[in-house]
Amino acid sequence: MPIIPLDELDLLHTVMCQAVGEPKRIQILYALADGEMNVGALAELLATPQPTISRHLALLRQRGLVKAQRDGTSISYSLSEPRLITVLDTMRQILRDVLEAQSSVLEEC
Amino acid sequence: MPIIPLDELDLLHTVMCQAVGEPKRIQILYALADGEMNVGALAELLATPQPTISRHLALLRQRGLVKAQRDGTSISYSLSEPRLITVLDTMRQILRDVLEAQSSVLEEC
DNA sequence: TTCGTCCATTCGGATAGCCGAATATATCCA
DNA sequence: TGGATATATTCGGCTATCCGAATGGACGAA
Numbered sequence: 001m002p003i004i005p006l007d008e009l010d011l012l013h014t015v016m017c018q019a020v021g022e023p024k025r026i027q028i029l030y031a032l033a034d035g036e037m038n039v040g041a042l043a044e045l046l047a048t049p050q051p052t053i054s055r056h057l058a059l060l061r062q063r064g065l066v067k068a069q070r071d072g073t074s075i076s077y078s079l080s081e082p083r084l085i086t087v088l089d090t091m092r093q094i095l096r097d098v099l100e101a102q103s104s105v106l107e108e109c
Numbered sequence: 110m111p112i113i114p115l116d117e118l119d120l121l122h123t124v125m126c127q128a129v130g131e132p133k134r135i136q137i138l139y140a141l142a143d144g145e146m147n148v149g150a151l152a153e154l155l156a157t158p159q160p161t162i163s164r165h166l167a168l169l170r171q172r173g174l175v176k177a178q179r180d181g182t183s184i185s186y187s188l189s190e191p192r193l194i195t196v197l198d199t200m201r202q203i204l205r206d207v208l209e210a211q212s213s214v215l216e217e218c
Numbered sequence: 219t220t221c222g223t224c225c226a227t228t229c230g231g232a233t234a235g236c237c238g239a240a241t242a243t244a245t246c247c248a
Numbered sequence: 249t250g251g252a253t254a255t256a257t258t259c260g261g262c263t264a265t266c267c268g269a270a271t272g273g274a275c276g277a278a
Contacts, residue, residue: 098173
């Protein structure tokens with residue numbers, strides 16, 4: 001396989017990897033996997049201040065991973081890329097296997 | 110779906126997401142997808158100083174995502190989780206579709 | 219044992235990302 | 249219009265992470 005250009009990997013990192021590079025954002029993505037939800041509901045469900053939720057949503061929205069739809073005075077967010085949940089589920093499965101294979105993985109972290 | 114505990118998501122983030130949270134590390138993982146390689150070869154292939162490569166490899170090794178095997182005076186690294194490449198390929202596909210669907214995704218980043 | 223090679227680690231400075239608090243914007247209703 | 253609700257943005261400070269340079273440690277050959 002040829003080396004993938006660093007430009008493409010930078011883009012992959014910026015758009016996809018950085019998006020899941022924060023636990024709270026992963027939590028938001030999983031919450032939206034159950035269906036669209038507005039900002040206030042997300043803030044309450046995740047027990048997180050509303051500006052924090054809005055900032056994370058703005059980042060995900062700029063990357064095209066979630067969609068926003070205004071509904072009166074509130075705004076509902078939904079996943080625009082459900083495959084992202086598949087990716088996260090696969091990573092969770094890998095995580096389980098890695099932890100099982102080497103239960104001392106995190107001793108140095 | 111119930112909320113995934115924040116503890117598990119923290120672990121997922123620390124072990125998996127953070128591992129791919131740096132373009133150079135993604136490049137290393139793809140290089141190792143073609144077969145095991147030692148540190149010097151990686152440094153040359155990726156045109157990167159050896160200490161930088163070693164630091165990234167140490168992080169991946171601590172998380173159980175690559176394996177190290179000493180061979181005389183050099184050390185060969187290989188993927189211990191080839192599924193990680195599948196995950197990255199899926200993210201690249203999602204990236205392509207997202208960019209196609211919304212070619213101005215990155216205008217605000 | 220000593221040197222040369224390969225790899226790992228440490229240190230300091232710089233940068234990027236996150237959060238809380240405060241503030242701004244937008245929509246609806248009276 | 250004016251006020252109330254819902255969401256977005258900005259600002260300052262903090263922490264985490266990266267890199268380059270220098271150093272340290274391990275192995276093999278002579």
